[in-house]
Amino acid sequence: VWVNRSDLAPMRKVGGLIQRHLENILTFCRHRITNGVAEGLNSKIMAIKRKACGYRNREHFKTAIYFFCGGLNLYPASS
Structure with a gap:
């Protein structure tokens, strides 16, 4: 070249x-696809890990990842 x-x-x-x-x-x-979504999710998980300064066990860490990255709607539905 x-x-x-x-x-x-x-x-x-x-x-x-x-x-x-x-x-x-x-x-x-x-x-026409990138790994941007995966990189963003990984960044979010690393931030959770830094903020926690260590979890007692892996299950607590997994729960935190599901909680912050799961996209759950935890607010009660309004009638």
């Missing part, structure tokens, strides 16, 4: 970046 022969270091850097991620770029172009 011409960019690899460029005298400009930033262009070579971008060319290498595209080469390393080419399969993921093509997958996005074919399917």
Whole structure:
């Protein structure tokens, strides 16, 4: 590729970046989906973990994840 022969270091850097991620770029172009939702959920789980400073056991941690990430409507229905 011409960019690899460029005298400009930033262009070579971008060319290498595209080469390393080419399969993921093509997958996005074919399917038009990203892992953004999964990354967002993972970020939320890590925030729960940081705020808690440790849970007594895994079950309490799982319960907290379900509570904060489950999208449950915990408010009573109004008539």
